[in-house]
Amino acid sequence: MLALMARRKLAWNRLAGSIEECGSALRLLEDLEEANDPRLFAVESAEITLDQLEERVISYEREDIQLVTVLDAAYPMNLRMVHDRPPALFLRGALSPADERSVAVVGSRKASPDGLEKAAEIAKDLVARDYVVVSGLAAGIDTAAHRGAREAGGRTVAIIGTGLRHHFPKQNTDLQDELGRESAVISQFWPGQEARRWTFPQRNAVMSGFARATVVVEAGNTSGARMQARLAIEQGRPVFLLRSLLRHQWAQTYAHERPGTYVVETSEEVVQHLDRLYADDLVLTA
Amino acid sequence: MAVGVEEASRTYERAMRNVAAAGPGVCEVCRTFIDPNKYSRCHPCAFQPDNLAAVVPITYSERLGQMHTALRNYKDGQSRTVRRNAAIRLAAILWRFLGDHEACAARAAGVEGFDLVTIVPSSSPARDEQSPFRELTGWIRPLEARMRQLLEPTGAVEGREFDADRFRPVDDLAGESVLLLDDTWTTGGHARSASATLRAAGASEVALVVIGRHIRPEYVPVDGSGETCGKLLKGLPESFDWTTCAVHE
Numbered sequence: 003m004l005a006l007m008a009r010r011k012l013a014w015n016r017l018a019g020s021i022e023e024c025g026s027a028l029r030l031l032e033d034l035e036e037a038n039d040p041r042l043f044a045v046e047s048a049e050i051t052l053d054q055l056e057e058r059v060i061s062y063e064r065e066d067i068q069l070v071t072v073l074d075a076a077y078p079m080n081l082r083m084v085h086d087r088p089p090a091l092f093l094r095g096a097l098s099p100a101d102e103r104s105v106a107v108v109g110s111r112k113a114s115p116d117g118l119e120k121a122a123e124i125a126k127d128l129v130a131r132d133y134v135v136v137s138g139l140a141a142g143i144d145t146a147a148h149r150g151a152r153e154a155g156g157r158t159v160a161i162i163g164t165g166l167r168h169h170f171p172k173q174n175t176d177l178q179d180e181l182g183r184e185s186a187v188i189s190q191f192w193p194g195q196e197a198r199r200w201t202f203p204q205r206n207a208v209m210s211g212f213a214r215a216t217v218v219v220e221a222g223n224t225s226g227a228r229m230q231a232r233l234a235i236e237q238g239r240p241v242f243l244l245r246s247l248l249r250h251q252w253a254q255t256y257a258h259e260r261p262g263t264y265v266v267e268t269s270e271e272v273v274q275h276l277d278r279l280y281a282d283d284l285v286l287t288a
Numbered sequence: 289m290a291v292g293v294e295e296a297s298r299t300y301e302r303a304m305r306n307v308a309a310a311g312p313g314v315c316e317v318c319r320t321f322i323d324p325n326k327y328s329r330c331h332p333c334a335f336q337p338d339n340l341a342a343v344v345p346i347t348y349s350e351r352l353g354q355m356h357t358a359l360r361n362y363k364d365g366q367s368r369t370v371r372r373n374a375a376i377r378l379a380a381i382l383w384r385f386l387g388d389h390e391a392c393a394a395r396a397a398g399v400e401g402f403d404l405v406t407i408v409p410s411s412s413p414a415r416d417e418q419s420p421f422r423e424l425t426g427w428i429r430p431l432e433a434r435m436r437q438l439l440e441p442t443g444a445v446e447g448r449e450f451d452a453d454r455f456r457p458v459d460d461l462a463g464e465s466v467l468l469l470d471d472t473w474t475t476g477g478h479a480r481s482a483s484a485t486l487r488a489a490g491a492s493e494v495a496l497v498v499i500g501r502h503i504r505p506e507y508v509p510v511d512g513s514g515e516t517c518g519k520l521l522k523g524l525p526e527s528f529d530w531t532t533c534a535v536h537e
Contacts, residue, residue, distance in 0.1 A: 019352035075366075083361050083370055085303075085354040102369070237354060238299040238377065259527075261298030280373070281289030286380055286427055288293055 003027035003071050003089055004055045007192075009034075014190075014204065015086035018072040027073070027089075066182075067166050067193055068093045080104065084211035084237040088190035091208075092166050094182035100157060101186075104134040105276065106209050106234075108227040109143025109219035117143060117220035120244065122150030124217060127269035129156025133276075136161060136213045138205065139178055139187070141171050143219045143227070148177060160187045161212060163205040165195035188212070202226050203233075210234035214280055217242040217272055223252050235262050240279060242272050293387075296380035297530075303354035304347040304381075304528040305521060307501055313509065317343050318473055319501055319534060321509045321517050332475040336450040339483040341397035342495035344534045345473055346385050349500030350521055359472055359500050363420045375424045378499060382469065383428045386497065389533040393467065396535035397495035402467035405431050406438040408482045408496075411454055413443045421471050438466065438489070439482055448474060454481035457489035465493045474502045 006012070006027055011034050012020055024030040059069060070076050071090045079102050081087045105128050107121055125135045125147045135151035137144040139160040151158035160181050162170070166189045169175040181187050190208050191201060206229050210216050216234040218241065221227035231241045240262045247253035248265065256263045266272055278284075310316040312324035317333040317340075327334070349355040362374035394401050407425055410416040425435065438458055445454040466486050470479055473496075483494040505518025 016352045019357070023352075079367060079370060082366060083357065083374065085352060085357040236302045238303070238358065261301040278289050279291060282369075284289050284291055284372075284376055286293050286296060286376060286383065286429075287290040288429070 003073070004059070004069075005031055005050070005052055006034075007089060008050050008055070014088060015207070018087045018089040019085070021089055022072060027071075062092070062193060065167070065193070066094055070097065078102075078212055080214060081208065081211045084207075084239075086207045086233075086237070087211055088208055090190070092189045092191070092193055093186060094166055095184065095186035097186055098134075098157065100132075101134050101159060101212070102214075103132060104136045104159065104213040105272070106136045106213035106216040106230070107143070107147035107219060108137055108209070108216060108230055109221050110225050110227065111140050111142040111144075113142040113146070113220050116246075118146040121146040121219045122153075124219065124269040124272070125150030125156070125158070126154040127273070129154040129158075131273050133273075134159060136209060138163060138202075138209060138226075139170075139174050139181075140226075141173070145174060145177065147219075148181065152180075157185050159185055159212075161205060161209040162187060162189050163191075163202040164197045165189055165191045165193040167193045168196055170197045203229050206230040207233045207237075210239055211237055213239070215240040215242060215272070215276055217244075217269075218247060218253075219244055221247065221250070221253075223250060228252050231256060231263075235260050238262070240264060240275065242266050242275070291376070291380075293380045293383045296377050297384040299377040300354055300358055300381070301528050302526070303358075305524045306529050306532060307345050307348060307534050308524065310534075318476055319345055319348075320503065321507075321520050323510045325510070332477065336476060336480050337484060339480055339487055339494065340468075340476075340496050341399070341493040342393050342535055343473070343476070343479075344389070344393045344396070344495070344497045345501035346381060346497070346499050346533070347501070347528065348521060348524075349472060349502050350518065351502065351504050353505075355500050356502065362424065362471075371420065375420060376427065378471070379424045379427045381499060382425065382497070383430070384530065385533070386428070387430065388530060389536065390467065390497070392533050392535050392537065393495050393497055394465075395537065397465070397493050399465040399493050399495075401465070402434065402495070403464035404436050404438065404461075405434045405467045405469065406436055406486075408468060408470040408478050409437075409439050409441050409455060411441050411443075411445060411478065413441050416441050421469075424471075425469055434467075439485055445481070448477045450477045450480045450484070452481065452484045452488070454478070455485045457485055459489070461486065461490035463490060463492045466491045466495075468494055468496045470496065470498045472500045472502050473498045 135158040137147040307319040315330040365371040439455040445451040
């Protein structure tokens, strides 16, 4: 599977589905190699070998980095249901069956004091209702959500936009290490991957897919949280926009036109919607 | 706990695409993409028995896209939670669509309305016994009075091709018109096999409403054009319009 990821023959967000359909990563790898133009083979074989990859995995384990693939039973259940799930996750800490009740709380890096307070409050309320708070370990709203959940004694999981060997931003190094020891820090990128413009949007798709729903606290027109709202809705996951967001044009468009978007004022409303939409005994009514 | 049909039906709306109108480059039956210079129907629709009075796909379903993922998860999802979560939302799509467009399908089929509604069974008797699609369609309350099991798999036929021996009738049909429901149309072999058996059992007309018209994004309908089905899908309007359908007038 890592060889398939390294070779980049298939788009990252279609690789997991292709592997699952094939039933075996090795068979898919062999099929792809067979289909290759033989003249390209010399170039291909200069790429990383399976042996080298095995050594890498062993070295990750020495750093306490585990690997969970889409073929493992431990792969997160919510993520399994979305089209753009990554083939493998790198992980510090441990996944939990409780992660099925994950809610992402996201927003701007440059947040107002009100926004930070609101994020922490929502995180606390979610934890009190046995939800797991997921965020991206960025400055601002993300940090406030993680800290709010921790202070309330709840589980909070970080899904980061770099490889696990990196800390971004640096001031959250301690928080990242704490979460890696006590709950989970997840990355879909090779552990050495640095922060790039494209890593964050890809990460947002994994965060929205890992969570049952995304709550956007404060986010301007160019925010990554806005991007996550779009990705969540494409995955069929509800998005909750705090009413204060409606001063932004994008939030108004979402509120009026997009399916699965709910404008809320309190975390209690978020919980009520989630308890309904994900009820075990859910039935349809006209 | 209850969720409204309209709310649930919109879950995958951003992944749904209205099927293109029949015309150049679009199969006049199943609405897949074809070479406009050579054909008016795709190969399977041109060469299988033409025994469906109307074929009405609700949305395209791009291979490995979110609709395809949902259409797989409701059957093969790893846990009951995953399967049911997808199933209830797909049931809502079918419920809402039929409420608005069953009459369109009937008109296209040349009948006043459908006397009976049934599903295309699985080809394997073991799988059919616990058919997730039968369970899903069972939640669509407006269909309850007309919903009947009319077909069962013989178990003798595998694969996707049309085969009149794939299913056998459960009952004789005395000239009734039948609305056939299915989750996915890939080549139409299953639906046409089902229709052949229903017609042989006496059905007057059989029409099909199917949730997803499966599309392989890498397929290139016009040789050498480089224009893939994936690209053609991207060119379709992004917002799904519930007020129209493949046979809307």
